[in-house]
Amino acid sequence: MMPLREVEDNRRDSALKVSRPGFDDVSTVEGYSGMLAEATTEVFATMVMMEVETLALRPARPNRLIDSVSAVLGVSGGLRGVLAVHCPERVAREICGGLLGETPVEVDAEVKDTIGEMVNMIAGGLKIRLLQQQCEIELAVPSVIAGSSYEVNLLSRAERLLLPFETVAGTFLLEFKYAGKT
Amino acid sequence: MDFAKSVIDATCEIFETMLMTRVTPGDPLPNRSDVFVDGISGLVGMAGGYRGMLAIHCSNRVAMAITGTFLGIDVETVDDDVKDAIGEMANMLAGSVKTSLSENGKDIKLSIPSAVGGEEYTFECHAAADQVLMPFKMPDGEFLVELQLQEQSE
Amino acid sequence: MGKKVLIIDDSSTMRKIVARSLRQAGFDFETILEAGDGQEALEVLSGENVDVILSDINMPNMNGVEFLRNKAEDDGIRNIPVVMITTEAGSEILREALELGAKGSIKKPFTPDQVQDTLGALL
Numbered sequence: 001m002m003p004l005r006e007v008e009d010n011r012r013d014s015a016l017k018v019s020r021p022g023f024d025d026v027s028t029v030e031g032y033s034g035m036l037a038e039a040t041t042e043v044f045a046t047m048v049m050m051e052v053e054t055l056a057l058r059p060a061r062p063n064r065l066i067d068s069v070s071a072v073l074g075v076s077g078g079l080r081g082v083l084a085v086h087c088p089e090r091v092a093r094e095i096c097g098g099l100l101g102e103t104p105v106e107v108d109a110e111v112k113d114t115i116g117e118m119v120n121m122i123a124g125g126l127k128i129r130l131l132q133q134q135c136e137i138e139l140a141v142p143s144v145i146a147g148s149s150y151e152v153n154l155l156s157r158a159e160r161l162l163l164p165f166e167t168v169a170g171t172f173l174l175e176f177k178y179a180g181k182t
Numbered sequence: 183m184d185f186a187k188s189v190i191d192a193t194c195e196i197f198e199t200m201l202m203t204r205v206t207p208g209d210p211l212p213n214r215s216d217v218f219v220d221g222i223s224g225l226v227g228m229a230g231g232y233r234g235m236l237a238i239h240c241s242n243r244v245a246m247a248i249t250g251t252f253l254g255i256d257v258e259t260v261d262d263d264v265k266d267a268i269g270e271m272a273n274m275l276a277g278s279v280k281t282s283l284s285e286n287g288k289d290i291k292l293s294i295p296s297a298v299g300g301e302e303y304t305f306e307c308h309a310a311a312d313q314v315l316m317p318f319k320m321p322d323g324e325f326l327v328e329l330q331l332q333e334q335s336e
Numbered sequence: 337m338g339k340k341v342l343i344i345d346d347s348s349t350m351r352k353i354v355a356r357s358l359r360q361a362g363f364d365f366e367t368i369l370e371a372g373d374g375q376e377a378l379e380v381l382s383g384e385n386v387d388v389i390l391s392d393i394n395m396p397n398m399n400g401v402e403f404l405r406n407k408a409e410d411d412g413i414r415n416i417p418v419v420m421i422t423t424e425a426g427s428e429i430l431r432e433a434l435e436l437g438a439k440g441s442i443k444k445p446f447t448p449d450q451v452q453d454t455l456g457a458l459l
Contacts, residue, residue: 074227121445139233141330332396
């Protein structure tokens with residue numbers, strides 16, 4: 001059971017932190033964002049059939065997500081973390097359209113399913129790439145959150161990276177929080 | 183194993199030890215509404231011998247009551263403390279369920295917790311083989327603990 | 337005579353995605369059957385002759401590996417080739433599936449070409 005004070009410390013994580021040598025090297029942030037960019041690009045090139053461009057890491061994002069769809073997937077094992085994708089509704093619908101051949105006019109069950117499946121596939125791509133570095137992670141199951149105004153907070157003082165991607169339908173954001181071994 | 187019992191035991195114990203609050207389990211629900219209004223959900227992923235997630239869903243009012251008792255402070259809005267406390271509740275509940283699973287010979291590991299909240303949001307997780315939706319009553323209202331677990335082959 | 341395929345996945349959306357990729361890969365199945373888990377798949381197979389099966393691994397009720405185990409015990413369906421679809425290539429569970437007679441695997445994400453390569457050899 002985690003001690004109570006952990007809860008009090010779970011804030012102040014709105015920006016990329018200065019590196020602490022030997023622990024959370026900035027090169028690790030670059031390493032993980034590179035793997036996530038590759039994995040995401042692969043999912044889009046093979047299955048979504050939509051052009052996607054990786055943008056520069058962002059230091060922060062707005063807390064509140066408006067008219068969006070998010071999928072959250074827990075990661076444990078060699079790396080304890082959580083991976084989330086946040087898509088404006090239009091992007092989520094177009095991704096669903098890319099995968100299924102027809103773009104739904106509203107955020108229905110299929111749109112939510114595809115965003116859950118997408119975070120699952122990106123995490124699968126991360127898992128394979130980490131395995132090549134002798135780091136074996138295990139994946140939980142995706143949860144999908146959608147609405148006109150909601151928040152998703154990945155809790156922990158762990159390192160965070162925010163990696164945006166540009167598509168014809170707009171920008172979506174990949175968020176990854178990670179700490180050392182479980 | 184009896185997952186519902188494990189959820190009840192974990193929840194009652196954590197509320198009694200950490201919050202000194204007695205909670206009463208209701209009857210397990212066959213399914214739940216996907217839509218939450220003025221609420222907050224804490225969730226944590228589980229992976230390894232089982233794959234899944236544990237979530238606690240509650241209204242803002244109940245979340246603030248839990249946080250106030252948990253941290254021993256007055257809580258008037260759904261601030262960072264509330265999100266952290268509800269995420270941490272999910273983390274502790276999952277930790278306790280994990281212990282009963284490992285006694286069963288299945289090793290699982292937890293992810294970093296998350297908290298989701300808003301005026302109106304949908305929260306969906308594919309129903310896994312072992313699903314528990316257990317409502318609980320406490321003095322300030324009700325909350326729901328959700329466990330979705332899928333046993334992994336050896 | 338046209339061929340029949342059975343797609344097993346607990347997500348109906350994923351079943352649609354797989355069905356679409358079969359069409360994109362140039363397969364012209366007469367019938368595409370679907371099942372939400374291994375148990376449902378066994379029920380479908382008790383009434384239908386199927387040429388090939390595409391199956392997810394992680395599913396409720398009866399997962400892909402348990403499905404293979406049950407299928408191997410049934411003389412009527414034992415020889416239908418199965419291809420596993422998974423996000424976790426190289427994992428223990430996939431190895432077990434191959435040991436239990438799965439003819440191959442397709443890792444998600446996959447291209448129509450990969451579907452063509454894996455399935456083409458079996459049909």
